Amino acid sequence: MPVVVIGVNHRSAPVEVRERLAFAEGEIPEALRVLRANGAVAEGVILSTCNRVEIYVAGEGGPEELREAARRFLRQSRGVEELTGLYEHHEPESLEHLFAVASGLDSMVLGETEILGQLKKAYQLALQAGATGRWLNKAFQRAFNVAKQIRTETGIQRGTVSVSSVAVDMAGRIFENLHRCTVLVVGAGDTGEKAARAMISRGAREVRVTNRSPERARQLADDLGGRAVPFENWPEQLREVDILISSTSAPHYMVDPAVLEPHLPHRQGRPLLLIDLAVPRDIDPAVNHFDGVYLYDVDDLQAIADEARRQREAEIARCHALIRERAREPLVRVRPH
Incomplete structure (x- = not known):
């Protein structure tokens, strides 16, 4: 069951685009229900912050079917015809992206910690809504583990981190x-x-x-x-x-x-x-x-954030190497018959 993510962030789209796609917290449970009403999507998580809007989905269909279902949901739920600045990833790149987000590597402020709390909250909302299952549960739990590993094994959080x-x-x-x-x-x-x-x-x-x-x-x-x-x-x-x-x-x-x-x-x-x-x-x-x-x-x-990022290029490379390794480990190990 593939994991797919689509979204926009502070690098791919300006704030006037992101604000049209944003979800208020109170909207998310119903939005998750609508997202999963599409037969292709079995599991979903919606992350909406000041710097990004991302839809994580998993299902029995192929990556393109899941991407199209997520795109259609985002267009219809936000009332927009075009999705400017949209990026899309499927495994293993979708997991690399999730792990980078959790670790603050994809944030405006490199290594910031606020995004990890926001990601945990988005996951909890989906969990409480019954919108996650075996695959996204494993993906997000590993993301939180990778974020902790990066905090303890690298110096990425030295300096301005929020x-x-x-x-x-x-x-x-x-x-x-x-x-x-x-x-x-x-x-x-x-x-x-x-x-x-x-x-x-x-x-x-x-x-x-x-x-x-x-x-x-x-x-x-x-x-x-x-x-x-x-x-x-x-x-x-x-x-x-x-x-x-x-x-x-x-x-x-x-x-x-x-x-x-x-x-x-x-x-x-x-x-x-x-x-x-x-x-x-x-x-x-x-x-x-x-x-x-x-x-x-x-x-x-x-x-200001870009200057801090330039000063820590070596640590960024170390973090991405760790993320690539963890993203290629199987999410769910299938036992042989």
Whole structure:
């Protein structure tokens, strides 16, 4: 039973393409049911993050039949006619790709650890939905094992290892000293929390948190030693804060020119850094035209990440050699009769 993966990521497609293909977490159980309603697909996992959307499938059909079933599902479920920047792999390359993703080798930030947690969550969602079986269970369990092996046997994780830490590096380029900066985090999920903690670790003076759930905002603010801001009037914070990090799952822009412009005169020329870690994007690119406003989305963080990658080329080669070896081991050993 072959394992096939199709998808787009930060290298193959820009954020405006990826955001059209993204799945909200609440959509995934039903999406997996629809994916498996096609007779060719017996097992499936959907991975959707700010940097990638990937569909992993296994079934009794051949690789091309599985690829076509996955492509058709993605087009129909996302309402798109063309799949720009799509890549496709079947075994053993599909397993190599999965292992590289789990290990952070295929990430925007080389060796980052956040993707492993996201991959485990995607697998758990599929497991709970009854969408996995013998083949994908083995494939993902081995992927988690390979990721651990790479962390312990290579030096790939030395240096910057998360999107959040790259965002903090970007803040350091705009502001001479983060000790004077107030940070507002819009969205109290995992990405927002990690970004906030990264800012605190670099000395941010104050962190404020806002979220549609007041309880979740208060809880995270307490954990961070910051304060919660009521969601209904959070845009007023744009008059005071120095850095805004947005990572919600909203289907629309949280910040656009109409939201931002009324607050700019109150800033008296102070720079405002907007970091958009959401896919679909939370912040309208049009706000970049305002003087003193600096907007960076997940694709803009690529330049910093690329420099870290260039410095670790030797470790990358070691990791890929290990992955190739593990990808060619049989997933399921068939006993002779």
